[in-house]
Amino acid sequence: MVKQFKAKKSTIFLSLLLISTFVSCSKIDKETILSPNVTEDIKVEENEVKVTLEKGNSYLNDNDFANAKLTYEKATSIDKVNKDIYLQIKDKYLELTRFDDALYFVQLALNNNTDIDNMKIISDNIKSKFEITSIDKSLYEGESYTLPSELSTKINNENVSIPVTWNNSVINTSTAGTFSYLGTNKEYSRQFNATLTVVPPIVSAVVPPVVAPVIPSVVDEEHCYVKNIYKSNGKTYIDVDLVEFLRGNAALEGAIKDNNSKVGTNDDGSKFVPDSYYIRDNVHTQITYEVSQNSTFNLAEFHIYPNSSSNGTITVPVPYDRFESYIKSHINGDYRPNLCLIKFKNNVVYDVSYVYTP
Known part of the structure; x- marks a missing residue:
């Protein structure tokens, strides 16, 4: 067992x-x-x-x-x-x-x-590398204004109009002062700034004979590279990078001050800049201006008439569509062909003219 x-x-x-x-x-x-x-x-x-x-x-x-x-x-x-x-x-x-x-x-x-x-x-x-587009606009007390629902900005090196949502879409011009508004586009992570300056209306005294009151205009002009021109909400806007267009001795002094490579040396040791002009663009800031509905646009004569024997200093008026087409054909390359002189009253552009550079 x-x-x-x-x-x-x-x-x-x-x-x-x-x-x-x-x-x-x-x-x-x-x-x-x-x-x-x-x-x-x-x-x-x-x-x-x-x-x-x-x-x-x-x-x-x-x-x-x-x-x-x-x-x-x-x-x-x-x-x-x-x-x-x-x-x-x-x-x-x-x-x-x-x-x-x-x-x-x-x-x-x-x-x-x-x-x-x-x-x-x-x-x-x-x-942080995205540029912030800014709008500057002057208004009189009581004047109505609507911030643009779309603005142009660079998306992957191309100018694109995108929707803008403002932190305050209601514009109150009942009080004089300077007011800032922040706009955003979440899809593209973009920011926009709008600065509105509201000024009191100027009322002229009525003295016999009766004369209609005259509101003086603040007139100014600037050289710039036009980066885009477009329409939004029935209005026309122009995006510019303001520059200094210097000539003669001022051009040489400016180029030397900036230590620019354009400065050359003559055989006698004196300095010069080619063609006696210099474009100073040390601050790359895009500014957006409203364009008057009655604005004039001017391009070089040879842009319109290819057989023209004139140089680029002679300009001729062109329709808006023709000017817009010219600008947009150059915005993705060298901006020098888009060098213009803009004239404006109270921050509203009323004349844009092509500036010839040799």
Whole structure:
């Protein structure tokens, strides 16, 4: 009886030992089988990301921005939590100063909960590079005015009119003073400033014979690069970058003061600037002015009549549409062809004339 019990006990022990050995071997075999596959999958994924990024870079270098964006999106979808993918794409766009595209992929990283703290810092840094469009307008007490619902700004280096939401859309001109308004566009993370100066109306005393009261106009003129001209809510607006157009000795003095590369040296050691003019544009600030409905627009005669023998100093009046077409054909390149002299009364432009430079 004792022998039978010992034999039975031995059998149970051997069975447990075999089961344990089998289970242990199965686990080891499983790890041995899966590990190479997992490693290979990772390598395939990394290679796919690399190839896709290179393809996106190629599109970007060819200025095929639509396909570049689609290809980069595909790269991020392969590995949504890899922060290096987003950073590489962001850097490529920043090299081309395409801030909006760079911000898009930083925001995509935030949406995918990737490197959140760092991406928020990068996002704020990119937004700080966006230019703020400003509007200056003078009004009389009691005069009605509506802030524009759309304004032009640069989106990926192109002038685009976008909707603006103002912090206060109700303009109260019942009291004289200077009032500031903040406009935003959340889609493009843009800000706009409007400064309205309300002045009391000037009432002339009525002395026989009766003479209609005359409101004096503040007349001024400025040289500028015209960056855009457009219509919004039935009104015309012009975006400009004000510059100094210096001639003769003033041009030479200004160029020397700015240490500009245009300054040359004659054989006798004296200094000069080519063609005796210098355009000073040390502060790149875009300002938006309202354009009078009766404004005149002037372009060089040779712009209108290709066979004209006149130089660019002779200008001729042109319709608004013709002037707008000329300006928009030059806004994405060298702004010098858009050098103009604008004349305005009370901050409303009434004349825009092309300025010839040799």
